[in-house]
Amino acid sequence: MAYNLRRHLNFSTAYPFDWWITPTRGLIALLEAFDVERLYDTRLLARDWQDTSVRSIDYGVWLHHEFPREWSQPGQPVAENFRDLTERPRRRTEHLVHRFRAMDRPGERILFVREVPSEDRGRDGTADAAALADALRARFAQAEFVLLVVNGRLSGTAPGVIGVEIPEADGGDWRGDVEAWGNCLARLGIRLAPGLHPTAASRDLDAQEAANRCDDENGAAPALQCAAGEREAMSEPRRRTAAEKLAYIDSLRADWIRELEPWSTGPDAIFVNARLPPPHLLERCRFVSHRYELVDRHLPKGGRIAEVGSMHGTFAKWLLESARPRELHIVDRGFKVFDHAHFQPAIEAGQVVLREGDSSTILKSYPPEFFDWIYIDADHSYEGVRRDIAAAVGCVKSGGFLVFNDYCCFSHRELLPYGVMRAVNEFAIDHNWRFEFFAWQEQGHFDVALRAVPGSMPA
Numbered sequence: 001m002a003y004n005l006r007r008h009l010n011f012s013t014a015y016p017f018d019w020w021i022t023p024t025r026g027l028i029a030l031l032e033a034f035d036v037e038r039l040y041d042t043r044l045l046a047r048d049w050q051d052t053s054v055r056s057i058d059y060g061v062w063l064h065h066e067f068p069r070e071w072s073q074p075g076q077p078v079a080e081n082f083r084d085l086t087e088r089p090r091r092r093t094e095h096l097v098h099r100f101r102a103m104d105r106p107g108e109r110i111l112f113v114r115e116v117p118s119e120d121r122g123r124d125g126t127a128d129a130a131a132l133a134d135a136l137r138a139r140f141a142q143a144e145f146v147l148l149v150v151n152g153r154l155s156g157t158a159p160g161v162i163g164v165e166i167p168e169a170d171g172g173d174w175r176g177d178v179e180a181w182g183n184c185l186a187r188l189g190i191r192l193a194p195g196l197h198p199t200a201a202s203r204d205l206d207a208q209e210a211a212n213r214c215d216d217e218n219g220a221a222p223a224l225q226c227a228a229g230e231r232e233a234m235s236e237p238r239r240r241t242a243a244e245k246l247a248y249i250d251s252l253r254a255d256w257i258r259e260l261e262p263w264s265t266g267p268d269a270i271f272v273n274a275r276l277p278p279p280h281l282l283e284r285c286r287f288v289s290h291r292y293e294l295v296d297r298h299l300p301k302g303g304r305i306a307e308v309g310s311m312h313g314t315f316a317k318w319l320l321e322s323a324r325p326r327e328l329h330i331v332d333r334g335f336k337v338f339d340h341a342h343f344q345p346a347i348e349a350g351q352v353v354l355r356e357g358d359s360s361t362i363l364k365s366y367p368p369e370f371f372d373w374i375y376i377d378a379d380h381s382y383e384g385v386r387r388d389i390a391a392a393v394g395c396v397k398s399g400g401f402l403v404f405n406d407y408c409c410f411s412h413r414e415l416l417p418y419g420v421m422r423a424v425n426e427f428a429i430d431h432n433w434r435f436e437f438f439a440w441q442e443q444g445h446f447d448v449a450l451r452a453v454p455g456s457m458p459a
C-alpha cells in the first residue's frame with residue numbers, strides 16, 4: 001500500500017505506521033496513547049510463528065521490518081537477540097511519532113489510508129472504520145482529514161470515511177496491483193497539492209522497482225517512508241526543477257544524518273568499509289572506459305557465459321551481440337519484464353538459455369568448469385553477493401573471469417547500501433583472485449573483472 005501511495009503521489013516522507021500490520025483495536029489503542037516505551041517493552045514482544053516478524057503482544061501490532069533478519073538462515077528469521085535491538089527502532093518510532101503529531105495544525109489537510117489487514121476482513125468493517133475515524137479526530141483536532149479505507153467491507157457510511165475496494169495482485173506480489181491502485185487513486189482525484197507539504201518529494205521509484213528490491217528483502221527498516229496526501233482535484237503537479245530537487249535534498253540531509261548516525265558503527269552498522277586488496281592483486285588491473293568496452297575488447301569471445309541478474313535483458317543484448325557466446329545462460333528470479341521477443345530466436349537456436357530462480361541456487365546446479373566467465377549483477381547485498389560468488393566459483397573454468405557489476409558500496413538512486421565492493425574484495429583477498437579489469441561508470445557503479453592467480457588453491 002505504502003509503495004503505491006508513494007508512487008502515485010510522487011511523495012516520500014515518514015509516519016509511524018508505514019510497514020506495520022495493525023489490527024484495528026491495536027491501532028486505535030496506539031493512537032490514543034502512543035506509548036512508544038510500551039510498544040517496545042521487551043517483555044511484551046514476541047516473534048511470530050514463522051519467526052519472520054515481531055509482534056507487540058500488548059497492541060497486537062506487527063512491527064514488520066523493524067528488526068534485523070538472519071538472511072543466511074533458512075526461512076530468514078528475525079535475529080534471535082531481537083530484544084537486545086529495540087533501541088534503534090524505538091528511537092526511530094519516537095522521531096516519527098513526533099512528526100506525526102506535528103501534522104495537527106490548522107489548515108493542514110491530511111489523507112489517512114488504511115488497508116484493512118486480512119484478519120479483519122471477514123466481517124463488516126463499518127464500525128471499525130467509524131471508531132478509527134473517531135480516534136483520528138481525537139488525535140487531530142485542528143487538521144482536516146479524510147480516512148480512505150481500502151478493502152474494509154463497509155456496508156454503511158461513517159463521517160470522514162471513504163471506502164474503496166482494490167483487488168489483490170495476482171500471485172501475492174508485495175507491491176499489490178499497481179495499476180488497480182493507480183486507477184483507484186486517480187478516480188478519487190487524490191493528488192498531493194504541490195508545495196502543500198514541506199517535505200513533498202519527487203523520487204525515482206522506478207529505480208527502486210528496477211533494482212527489484214523491497215525493504216523486506218534487504219532487511220533494512222526504512223528510515224523515512226510513508227504516505228500522506230490530499231484529496232483534491234487539481235491540475236497536474238508542477239514538475240520540480242533540478243534546483244528545487246537539490247534544495248529538497250539539502251532540507252533532508254539533517255534528518256538523514258540523524259537517522260543514520262546510530263547505524264554507522266557497532267555490530268549492526270550498515271556502512272562497513274571494504275578491505276583493501278594488497279598491491280599484488282591490483283597491480284595488473286587495467287582501467288577501461290565502460291563495461292561495454294570490457295566485453296567488447298577484453299573478455300573472451302565465443303565461450304559459454306552467464307549473466308546473473310538480467311531484468312529487462314538490456315546488458316544481455318550486448319553480451320549476445322558483442323561476446324558472441326556459444327551459449328549465454330541468463331539467470332533471474334523472474335522474467336516478467338524481460339524482453340522475450342528480442343531473445344526468442346536465440347532461445348530457439350539453443351544459444352540463449354533462461355533460468356528462473358534464486359541466482360546462487362541456480363549457479364550451484366551447473367557442473368565445475370562449465371562457464372568461461374560469469375557476469376554477476378543480481379542481489380547486491382553483501383550476503384547476496386557472497387552467495388553468488390561461492391556458487392559461481394564452483395562452475396567457472398580455472399582461469400575464467402568473474403565479473404561484477406555495481407562494484408560500489410552505496411546506491412545513491414535507491415539510498416541503499418550495496419555489499420558488492422566488500423564481498424568482492426574479501427573474496428579476492430581470501431582466495432587470491434586478482435583484479436584484471438576495472439570498468440568506469442559515470443555514476444560510480446563500476447564493473448570489475450577478477451581471475452584466480454594462476455597456481456593458487458581453488459576457492
Ligand SMILES: C[S@@+](CC[C@H](N)C(=O)[O-])C[C@H]1O[C@@H](n2cnc3c(N)ncnc32)[C@H](O)[C@@H]1O
Pocket residue numbers: 210211212307308309310311312313314315316331332333334357358359360377378379380384405
Ligand atoms: C540490476 S538488475 C540486472 C540488470 C542487468 N544485469 C543489466 O545490466 O541490464 C538485477 C536483477 O537481478 C535479479 N535478482 C536480484 N536478486 C536475485 C536473486 N537472488 N536471484 C535471482 N535474480 C535476482 C532481479 O530480479 C533483477 O532483474
